[in-house]
Amino acid sequence: MSNQHNRRNFLKIVGAGGVATTAALYTPFAIGGASKKVVIIGGGMGGATAAKYIRMMDKSVDVTLISADANYYTGFASNEVISGERSLTSITFSYAGLRKRGVKVIIDTAADINAQARTVKLASGTSISYDRLIVAPGIDFKFDDIEGYDARVANEKIPHAWVAGSQTKMLHNQLRSMKNGGTVVLSAPPNPFRCPPGPYERVSQMALYLKHNKPKSKIIVLDSKDKFSKFGLFTNGWKKHYGYGTDNSMIEWIPAYKGGRIEGVDADAMTVTAEFDDFKADVINIIPAQKAGKIAFTAGLVNDSGWCPIQGNTFESTIHKNIHVIGDASIASPLPKSGYAANSEAKVCAAAIVALLNSDKIPDPSFVNTCYSVIAPGNGISVAMVYAYKNGKIVKVKGSGGLTPDEQFDKKLRAREVEYGYTWFHNITQDAFG
Amino acid sequence: MRQRKIIKSILISSGLFSLILTGQALATPTSQALSYTCAGCHGTNGASNGSAIPSLAGLSKDYLVEAMEAYKKDERSPTIMNRIAKGYSTKEFELMGDFFSNQPVHQNSGQKYDSAKAKAGKKLHKKYCSSCHSEGGTITDDEAGLLAGNAALFMEYSLIDFHDGSRDMPRKMKKKIKKMLKRDKDAFDKLVHYYSKGE
Structure with missing residues (x-):
């Protein structure tokens, strides 16, 4: 501990001593002369983790979390709800744990942000002020890229199920009511998108369900890319469990260069129009191209890419001061858009905000991403990476991370x-909501 | 001179005051920043309530550093940990050790177990393990891992790995395990039930 540090704290204490007696009379947050009010928009992995960790690090910070829904459904593990391997309840989380930690939770939608006045306007009309705002809205969809597809079609007939909840259940029910010998068409999005291995774990889980229940059925994957996350691990897993690569394969994967990019969908005729061909299906799952959640656009936090540029050590927006963007909506590359990354970013952002509110030095961040996918019972795979912050940028730590070894199938592992x-x-989930 | 002395004493006392007032804000930030990244898998502050990933809370610093070094060198059964351990220096392992050794030992009380097996396991533990793993393996000061109350499947994996040679163990432990399995071939299962139950 340097003397400089001591001296700064010494001044803070003296300063606080002078006003403490009067300040304490009206607000406990006014000690030291600065209020500490943090508002968080979004109650997913990023928002919930940030709320909890700010309270863990500094109980004098007043934290308000705004969530559009009373419950959060995790995107991760939702593919197992689609296959029927787990229940929707098992991926449902409430904000009771955060409330117990002293977080004020408001179930409402953030309609607009005034960055100058530092206020958030809610759909109900109320306005809330902040010293620091965290925006963690997750993703929104580029419906316009696919003719005949929009939020209404997604809710009623052709789910994306890429924000977990009612559409997850709907897709599960559609698989259940499909005939043996039916065709499922899944369209996988272009980069960047939430949960890079997600579409391929979904294909695996759907194949698992069909193998056990409707073995004559097929899954056609129309991909906007020529390669995907954990490519070798997934395709080897499909070979092992689902006949991939044989005439009898349950899965057919059509990459972009073979016409996998889709252009439109006809919900009445149940056909998908791809670049070279039309595909008729019994169940259609379209995962559209993505962009930052709506409030990020309303508040002008996005750049031309449709995502939010940030400082890698604080996650403060490079566009608006005092506003931090974390999770899928932020541009935190090389960190992926994943639940674990959002959890890790939230802690870095929380530590930075606590430091800023207390006029302390911003700590050097450290990040980790880990992600598991289940191809079939007894066949789990993972990817991991450690990240650091160097010369103003988030970087991968050389030599760290990588995929589950795949040279030979290690049953025990x-x-x-x-x-x-x-x-x-x-x-x-306990780390975020508990 | 006198003035300097006064300033010095004010600085010392103000440091103490600020520690009390801001709590963790003055703790080594890097230690906290590094350790917080572990929580997604190992639980908040290293208190795991899952069955396959162990708790880190309360582990001795030496034990944690040694384990991380072993993962880094691929000396333990290849899991995701060897890939993650390669991202850190020894100094960073030590900082993590500072953080987790300062957390209270956590026992996962929600695990299923068979009472009869757990009782038999406790006897086996006392006879073959307790000279190094005291108090059911809940005293991490002995620089051994946390046993009672730790993740059940992790305990099972560890015993399997020690036994099939994919993880090194002290010579004394090897001898005791050999002796124990000679007397009771189901000893591992019983021990795991005892550790699942906790102390």
């Missing part, structure tokens, strides 16, 4: 990876 994935799910 793969079975353990499934179990690690389940504990991961338990602990990360």
Whole structure:
């Protein structure tokens, strides 16, 4: 501890002593002369984790979290709800844990932000002021890119199920009512998008359900890309479990260069129009191209890419001061748009905000991403990476991370990876909501 | 001279005051920043309530540093940890050790177990393990891992790995395990039930 540090704190204490007696009479947050009010928009992995960790680090900070829904459904593990391997309830989380930690939770939608006045306007009409605002809105969809597809069609007939909840259940029910021998068409989005391995774990989980219940059925994957996350691990898993690459394959993957990019959908005729061909299907799951959640656009936090530029050590917007953007909506590359990354970013952002509110030095951040996918029972795979902040940028730590080894199938390891994935799910949801 | 002395004493006392007032804000930030990234898998502050990933809370610093070094060198069964450990220096492992050794030991009380097996396991533990893993393996000061109350599947994986040679163990432990399995081939199962139950 340097003398300089001591002296600064010394002045703070003296300053506080002078006003403490009067300040304490009207507000406990006024000690030291500065209020500490943080508002968080979005109650997903990023928003919830930030709320909890700010309270853990400094109980004198007044934290308000605004969530559009009373419950949060995790995107991760939702593919197992689609296959029927787990219940929707098991991926549902409330804000009771955060309330217990002293977080004020408001169920409402943030309609607008006034960055100059530092206020958030809610759909109900109320206005809330902040010293620091965290925007964690997650994703929105580029429906315009696909003719015949919009939010209404997605809610009624052709789910994206890329924000978990009612559409997750709907897709599960559609698979259940499909005939044996039916065709499922899944359209995978272009980069960047939430949860890079997600579409391919979904294909695996759908294939698992069909193999056990409707073995004559097929899944056609229309992809906007030529390669995808954990490519070798997934395709080898499909070969092992679902006949991939044989005439009898349950899965057919059509990359962009073979006409996988889709252009439109006809919900009445149940056909998908791709670049070279039309595909008729019994169940259609379209995961559209993505952009930052709506409030990020309303508040002018996005750049031309449709995502929010930030400082990598604080996650403060480079467009608006005092506003921090975390999770999928932020441009935090090389960190992926994943739940674990959002959890890790939220802690870095929380620590930076606590430091800024207390006029302390902003700590050097550290990040981790870990992600598990379940291809079939007993066959789990993972990807991990450690990230640091160097010369103003988030960087991968050389030599760290990588994929589950795939030179030969290690039965013991793969079975353990499934179990690690389940504990991961338990602990990360507790870390955010508990 | 006198003035300097007064300033010095004010500085010392103000440092103490600010520690009390701001709590963790003055703790080594890097230690906290590094350790917070572990929580997504190992639970908040390293208190795991899952069955396959162990708790880190309360582990001794030496034990944690040694484990991380072993993962980094691929000396333990390849899991995701060896890939993650390669991202840190020894100094960073030590900082994590500072953080987790200062957390209270956590026992996961929500795990299922068979009472009869847990009882038999406790006996086996006392006879073959307790000279190094005291108090059911809940005293981490002995620089051994946390046993009772730790993640059940992790305990099972560890025993399997020690036994099949994919994880090194002290010679004394090897001898005791050999002796224990000779007497009771189901000893591992019983021990795991005891550790699942906790102390």
